[in-house]
Amino acid sequence: MHKPDLHLSAAEAARELGVSAKALRLYERRGLLTPLRSAAGWRIYGPAEMDRARDIVALRQLGMGVARIAEVLAAGGEGLSAALADHHADLAQQLNRMTEIVQSVEAARRGMMPVANPDEGAAVSLQLPWPWGGERFDLPAIKPLTYITGPLGSGKTRLARAIAEAIPNAAFIDLERLTGADEAMETDPQRKARVDAHLRQFAGQGIDPPPALSALVRAIEACDAAVLVIDMVEQGLDHETQQALRRYLRGRSFGGRPLFLLTRSSSILDCTDVSTEESIIYCPANHDVPIVVEPRKGARGYEAVATCLATPAVRARTEGMIAWRPNVA
Known part of the structure; x- marks a missing residue:
């Protein structure tokens, strides 16, 4: 003893x-x-x-992170009750997320993946907007994560908006992340509590959430749509933060809602580490019909996807640039 x-x-x-x-x-x-x-x-x-x-x-x-424990100890034990309450809320959220994942897996095993257009045999089927020539694009299944990528000027943002319009109860989150988010936080304290819980999760990973990450999290929590399509998810985030965000999104941390992520960052879309729960949509530079790319070398479009992705340092040098701007009203 x-x-x-x-x-x-x-x-x-x-x-x-x-x-x-x-x-x-x-x-x-x-x-x-x-x-x-x-x-x-x-x-x-x-x-x-x-x-x-x-x-x-x-x-x-009790599952409390090291960073959170440091805060509790630094306070000399004061605030322990509040810290445990926050931790309890985080665990409850994780439990709800895991329950949703289990239900999704069970549904997938029974062949019950959501299909918006069963007659056409595709989860999403739409007529492509300009600059395409009105061809159709079909997405076989809506997976938990779908990456949309392509070179500058390839029309991927237009495709993303069209997908958001084609899927029932879907929403497009543009680069103006905070539009309407502040009002949603003020009128619903539970949303703000969820945002705070998300940001603490990042802090527990050693990430000091920058304004761009906070804005993204708030925009997601402010939106009630069942499916979210997010423009350039890496906007304003450095390499380490992007990697942490990718891990977080893959954990289905936002209520298990399917996410479509526009990206040109290799820290968000790692072609060598794409799971069966993820899809890749590639928009060719010549405005050919977008294609769903299998994440394996030799697959159609795989090399093209790899070449249009870049590290955050390279992306920062081309941020805001476009290859071609149409002269239309």
């Missing part, structure tokens, strides 16, 4: 706490725990350090 006056080595402390020595080093690196040092420089843990470590381990066992 542990005696309160003992000073333990890192291995002994880890064993008593039921964690690994690596976990203790992580807590130390993140500033949560500061062990004492022996004359030889070895880490040792006295009664005070062990008490603090037990608090950390207890909160981690």
Whole structure:
């Protein structure tokens, strides 16, 4: 049994706490725990350090993130009740999301994926707008994530808007993310609470949410549509934030709603890591009919998709540029 006056080595402390020595080093690196040092420089843990470590381990066992634990400890225990309430809300949201995913998987297994045009055998079937020549575009199935990409001036934004119009109860979120979002937050505190929960999730991943990310999250939560089509999802986000956003979107963190993401960033669309729950739509530069591209080398359109994607640094150099602007009213 542990005696309160003992000073333990890192291995002994880890064993008593039921964690690994690596976990203790992580807590130390993140500033949560500061062990004492022996004359030889070895880490040792006295009664005070062990008490603090037990608090950390207890909160981690509740699933609380390291960043959130740091906030609780920095406040000296004050606000613990509020932190636990926020954490409970986050867990409830995750549970709801996982329930929706399970239901979607069950529906997919029964062949019940949503079909807007069953007579035509496609989830989406529409007549392409200008600059196409009125050809039809068919999307076989609406998956949780669909990427829309293509070179500059290829018409992908027009296609995205047309898709949003063709799908019942779908909405297009343009680059003016906050249009109407502030009013929605003010009139519905639950929306604001969800936004705050999302942003805390990013903070827990070590991401300090920039204004562009906050605006995107608020725009999504302000919209009640069942399907969202989002223009240039990477707008204003750096490489690390884009990668965190991609992970977050793939986790179906916004109520399990299908998302169509316009992108030209390789941090958002990684052709080597596209799951069966994701689709790619490619708009050719010559305004040929858009195609659904299989995420495998050698597939039709795969190389074209790869060549029109770029890192955030390259994208920043071409931001706002277009290849051609039509002279029409």
